[in-house]
Amino acid sequence: MAIDEHENEPKTSLGRLTRRSFLSHVGAATAATAIAPLASSSASAEAAPTEAASTKIPGTVPITLRVNGQSHAVQVDPRATLLDTLRETLHLTGTKKGCDHGQCGACTVHVNERRINSCLALAVMQQNAEITTIEGIGGPENLHPMQDAFVEHDGFQCGYCTSGQIMSAVAMVKEPWGKTDADVREAMSGNICRCGAYPNIVAAVQAVRRMS
Amino acid sequence: MDQISESKIIGVATRRVDGPLKVSGAAMYASDHHFPGLLYAWPVCATIAKGSIANLDSAQAEKMTGVVAVYHRANIGKLYRVPPAAGMSLILDEKRPPFEDDEIRYYGQYVAVVVANTVEQARAAAESVKVTYNRDKPDANSKLLGSPLTTDKPEEKSKRGDTATALKSAKVKVDEVYTTPVETHNPIELHASVAVYDGQKFTLYETSQAVVNHRDVLAQMLGVPPEQVQVITRFLGSGFGGKLWPWPQSALAAACARNLNRPVKLVVSRQMMFQNVGHRPAIEQRIQLAAEPDGKLTAVQQDYVNHTSMLDDYDEGCGEITPFIYSTQNLLVTGGLARRNVGNPTAMRGPGAVPGLFALESAMDELAVSLKMDPVQFRLKNEPEMDESLNIPFSSRHMKECLTVGAEKFGWSNRTPQIGSMKKDGVTLGWGVAACSWLAARSETQASVELRQDGSARVACGTQDIGGGTYTVLAQIVSHETGIPVSKIDVVLGDSALPSGPISGGSWVTASVTPAVLEAAQKASQALLLVAVKSDGSSFKGKKPEDLELADGMVRQKGQAQGAVPMAEVLQIAKVNSVSGQGKSEGTLEDSKPKYSFHSYGAQFVEIGWQPEIARLRINRVVTVIDAGRIMNPRPARNQIEGAVVMGIGMALFEETMYDSRSGAPINNNLADYVMAVNADTPQIEVTFLDYPDYNLNALGVRGVGEIGLAGVAAAITSAVYHATGIRVRDLPVRIEDLLPMPKVNIA
Ligand code: FES
Ligand code: FES
Numbered sequence: 001m002a003i004d005e006h007e008n009e010p011k012t013s014l015g016r017l018t019r020r021s022f023l024s025h026v027g028a029a030t031a032a033t034a035i036a037p038l039a040s041s042s043a044s045a046e047a048a049p050t051e052a053a054s055t056k057i058p059g060t061v062p063i064t065l066r067v068n069g070q071s072h073a074v075q076v077d078p079r080a081t082l083l084d085t086l087r088e089t090l091h092l093t094g095t096k097k098g099c100d101h102g103q104c105g106a107c108t109v110h111v112n113e114r115r116i117n118s119c120l121a122l123a124v125m126q127q128n129a130e131i132t133t134i135e136g137i138g139g140p141e142n143l144h145p146m147q148d149a150f151v152e153h154d155g156f157q158c159g160y161c162t163s164g165q166i167m168s169a170v171a172m173v174k175e176p177w178g179k180t181d182a183d184v185r186e187a188m189s190g191n192i193c194r195c196g197a198y199p200n201i202v203a204a205v206q207a208v209r210r211m212s
Numbered sequence: 213m214d215q216i217s218e219s220k221i222i223g224v225a226t227r228r229v230d231g232p233l234k235v236s237g238a239a240m241y242a243s244d245h246h247f248p249g250l251l252y253a254w255p256v257c258a259t260i261a262k263g264s265i266a267n268l269d270s271a272q273a274e275k276m277t278g279v280v281a282v283y284h285r286a287n288i289g290k291l292y293r294v295p296p297a298a299g300m301s302l303i304l305d306e307k308r309p310p311f312e313d314d315e316i317r318y319y320g321q322y323v324a325v326v327v328a329n330t331v332e333q334a335r336a337a338a339e340s341v342k343v344t345y346n347r348d349k350p351d352a353n354s355k356l357l358g359s360p361l362t363t364d365k366p367e368e369k370s371k372r373g374d375t376a377t378a379l380k381s382a383k384v385k386v387d388e389v390y391t392t393p394v395e396t397h398n399p400i401e402l403h404a405s406v407a408v409y410d411g412q413k414f415t416l417y418e419t420s421q422a423v424v425n426h427r428d429v430l431a432q433m434l435g436v437p438p439e440q441v442q443v444i445t446r447f448l449g450s451g452f453g454g455k456l457w458p459w460p461q462s463a464l465a466a467a468c469a470r471n472l473n474r475p476v477k478l479v480v481s482r483q484m485m486f487q488n489v490g491h492r493p494a495i496e497q498r499i500q501l502a503a504e505p506d507g508k509l510t511a512v513q514q515d516y517v518n519h520t521s522m523l524d525d526y527d528e529g530c531g532e533i534t535p536f537i538y539s540t541q542n543l544l545v546t547g548g549l550a551r552r553n554v555g556n557p558t559a560m561r562g563p564g565a566v567p568g569l570f571a572l573e574s575a576m577d578e579l580a581v582s583l584k585m586d587p588v589q590f591r592l593k594n595e596p597e598m599d600e601s602l603n604i605p606f607s608s609r610h611m612k613e614c615l616t617v618g619a620e621k622f623g624w625s626n627r628t629p630q631i632g633s634m635k636k637d638g639v640t641l642g643w644g645v646a647a648c649s650w651l652a653a654r655s656e657t658q659a660s661v662e663l664r665q666d667g668s669a670r671v672a673c674g675t676q677d678i679g680g681g682t683y684t685v686l687a688q689i690v691s692h693e694t695g696i697p698v699s700k701i702d703v704v705l706g707d708s709a710l711p712s713g714p715i716s717g718g719s720w721v722t723a724s725v726t727p728a729v730l731e732a733a734q735k736a737s738q739a740l741l742l743v744a745v746k747s748d749g750s751s752f753k754g755k756k757p758e759d760l761e762l763a764d765g766m767v768r769q770k771g772q773a774q775g776a777v778p779m780a781e782v783l784q785i786a787k788v789n790s791v792s793g794q795g796k797s798e799g800t801l802e803d804s805k806p807k808y809s810f811h812s813y814g815a816q817f818v819e820i821g822w823q824p825e826i827a828r829l830r831i832n833r834v835v836t837v838i839d840a841g842r843i844m845n846p847r848p849a850r851n852q853i854e855g856a857v858v859m860g861i862g863m864a865l866f867e868e869t870m871y872d873s874r875s876g877a878p879i880n881n882n883l884a885d886y887v888m889a890v891n892a893d894t895p896q897i898e899v900t901f902l903d904y905p906d907y908n909l910n911a912l913g914v915r916g917v918g919e920i921g922l923a924g925v926a927a928a929i930t931s932a933v934y935h936a937t938g939i940r941v942r943d944l945p946v947r948i949e950d951l952l953p954m955p956k957v958n959i960a
Contacts (some may be wrong), residue, residue, distance in 0.1 A: 057329045059277035061214045077278075077332040082333055088252075093244035094237015096449070098400040105884035106400050109859060134237035143232060151231035154847045158679030159234030160401040160449025166235060182892075189890040190884065194400050195450055196855030197678050198894040 068136030085123035094134035105191030108164040115171035134163035155204040157195035243404035254334035255476040261319035261876025262351035263671035278333030282326040310460040317522040320487025348551035350876030356496040356517040366546035371543030372534040378511035382502030390571035392869035395492040401449020405465035422715035427708035453559035488883035499575040510544040521556040529564030535601030562919040573646035573927035599809035607808035608906040614815040622817040631938040639751030642936025648924030652810035658711035661732040667780035675713030681848035693733035695764035719916035735793025747786035812840040839908040841915035851922035860925025
């Protein structure tokens with residue numbers, strides 16, 4: 001079993017380790033857009049068409065998904081949710097699973113620019129859709145204004161609900177909501193944050209709304 | 213102990229160093245790890261809560277597409293028991309290894325596990341494993357006081373004076389029972405284990421609040437030396453105590469990887485989160501308080517019973533805070549455990565203190581009402597001079613100031629005590645207050661710091677960042693000592709191969725890592741100065757290292773900015789890549805004769821709005837004042853307190869895991885039916901830190917803020933509810949039907 005040796009070697013930094021381990025898992029082709037090191041800006045935003053994990057597994061079917069502006073030909077279990085396909089087949093693990101039942105919002109992605117719970121969508125039914133995940137919004141080196149606002153306002157603690165919060169927030173800003181904090185609280189209530197970073201989430205979203 | 217009062221970075225609001233990774237989905241949590249040839253495991257859960265397996269038929273499951281193996285008691289292979297815990301090592305709650313026998317003791321207990329090529333195949337096959345049971349009637353009864361206990365009689369936890377006599381002769385008394393239901397931690401990150409085995413060594417990616425303990429436990433269970441197990445938790449989607457100690461899925465994933473010699477991922481489902489990974493137990497507490505008519509407390513008695521599992525003893529320790537929070541000559545705390553057919557309970561945020569203070573602070577409010585005294589004044593009157601349970605001084609206690617500052621900020625002086633007497637915009641207001649406390653401690657810690665030729669530093673410690681901001685705290689401490697900016701400091705944690713660090717529990721990570729990291733940074737600096745005086749070409753050659761210092765990332769003559777040379781240049785001239793230092797700090801937890809009583813303190817003020825005509829209860833605002841030593845990084849610290857207040861609202865109004873009395877199944881086992889506070893439930897929360905350094909705990913005077921913010925919130929809310937409605941809710945959560953004048957209908 002070829003495990004990248006770096007996985008066992010705690011010698012690198014927070015950022016570098018993350019990148020190296022990611023590279024070792026999925027191959028350099030798909031990694032560049034997803035994760036850049038904390039301390040380096042060299043990662044290219046260009047990603048080649050991918051066949052990530054398209055190895056034939058018994059019981060899977062071929063489909064093509066468009067994710068973050070790129071087509072991916074993959075083999076998936078016909079029962080696979082969009083969430084599991086993003087995470088387990090495309091290795092876009094920024095999208096998180098918190099409940100698998102449409103109850104927490106951790107898996108929020110955009111499908112044709114609208115926010116959805118990807119755990120409630122079957123991958124095979126999303127073949128003609130434009131899917132955007134947190135990786136498509138911005139990387140650590142080129143944060144989207146909403147991502148930057150979440151860091152600036154400390155809109156998270158553990159960070160696990162955060163991808164979903166940000167995907168929800170980016171979509172919410174374009175939806176017809178009122179101006180008040182209470183509107184944001186209402187609009188963001190499909191995304192549970194067990195750490196309870198709600199006041200800071202509202203502050204981050206409002207900061208971005210004021211900017212635009 | 214040394215005191216460091218001046219700093220450019222300690223106490224300064226600092227952006228989290230791991231923030232960009234978290235907001236871009238690049239932070240790697242346990243279940244994000246993927247390896248070539250990865251297989252997926254899905255457990256089969258018992259559908260009874262008591263009885264035994266009569267037959268387990270996996271023939272059909274084994275034939276299903278993509279299935280690689282089905283493991284159960286007969287073929288899982290060796291999994292050993294773990295010897296009793298020693299200090300902070302070898303701790304786990306559910307001591308029986310999975311599949312050890314055929315008996316079922318709680319609903320959802322793992323009875324088999326399927327491994328397949330895809331997660332969908334594993335799950336479908338797990339659902340096709342046919343298990344028949346010999347079924348017994350389970351006991352999940354939440355009536356606890358008076359139940360048979362695991363001990364002959366309740367255990368005495370703390371005692372002084374003669375409580376029985378004082379209660380008998382008391383002028384004013386409260387004697388009530390308070391109950392708190394099972395609460396489930398429900399971090400948004402599901403527990404997960406990705407196990408990799410190379411024929412000799414296990415590399416385990418775990419959702420762990422304690423990687424070093426996790427390694428030690430898993431090494432024992434797998435029967436290999438600890439060197440052959442490495443546990444990695446780079447990021448944790450929080451835990452709230454539920455991820456402190458290993459749960460059976462970790463051993464299952466490792467055993468599957470071992471048996472198949474392939475990497476295996478096992479992600480627990482949300483349903484299993486209610487069964488297999490711990491919970492705060494159901495608790496009943498009887499509180500008896502007595503006071504003189506002037507409000508002086510004369511006796512405090514607390515008797516609690518919490519439920520535990522059939523095999524293991526989990527003691528919630530509800531008397532954690534009771535013995536020292538108020539002055540009283542007579543005090544007795546007793547506790548007992550009652551066995552139920554439930555999975556093992558475990559520590560949940562503020563274990564003991566949080567439910568304990570719900571009961572005690574509710575009773576204090578009830579006594580204040582009986583005394584016709586203002587509840588803030590009543591507490592101020594009973595402020596102790598010292599820790600009366602241990603007869604030692606408090607290290608740093610500013611409880612009175614928490615109450616007075618909070619009262620001031622809240623506008624407490626405008627409160628009218630009559631029930632339902634305060635109105636705003638047609639809404640009845642209720643104002644409530646509670647005091648709170650949580651322990652402060654250090655746990656033994658090792659850390660290393662490296663200063664490198666490229667001008668950066670690296671700090672390593674085998675602790676975890678579960679959301680509290682530990683990555684940033686470690687960088688701040690190194691930056692403080694060396695002057696290297698936080699942006700140039702790499703922080704490495706979450707790996708059992710690193711110098712052994714503290715568990716992320718007890719709110720003691722920051723207090724524990726501070727001395728060890730300071731020492732490591734000082735030693736690395738000394739090593740650098742030695743390089744400076746010994747290297748050819750160095751302008752400091754031949755000087756005495758003790759005349760030099762590292763300041764603002766530069767080596768210089770002590771106190772002289774002139775002639776300073778950047779650290780990087782010193783190392784480059786010497787052709788040395790890096791210098792390093794190790795640091796170690798002792799724990800306070802093992803101290804059997806402590807000199808000081810270390811705790812944090814706080815006060816919670818709550819306003820609720822009550823509209824009986826539409827049965828609407830809202831938390832309008834919360835004012836929280838916290839005395840938790842010096843605050844290392846105010847931004848995440850405030851965030852943690854606010855988040856804890858939000859959790860407290862959930863505890864008071866929503867959270868309860870309900871068990872079906874016939875099947876023993878947790879029936880609201882999902883995030884729609886187990887209600888937690890969402891964004892729309894969040895009131896205006898104002899957090900104030902008193903910021904008194906506690907130099908007896910460490911040189912920076914920092915304690916920790918992970919748990920204290922939750923303590924007291926529920927009692928302040930139920931007191932506010934009483935103030936608005938006249939109804940005292942003693943059984944959490946407060947239900948709207950508790951507050952409406954409806955005849956009670958008994959459905960038999
Ligand atoms: S994982 Fe999709 S909503 Fe929770
Ligand atoms: S940041 Fe932890 S759940 Fe939201």
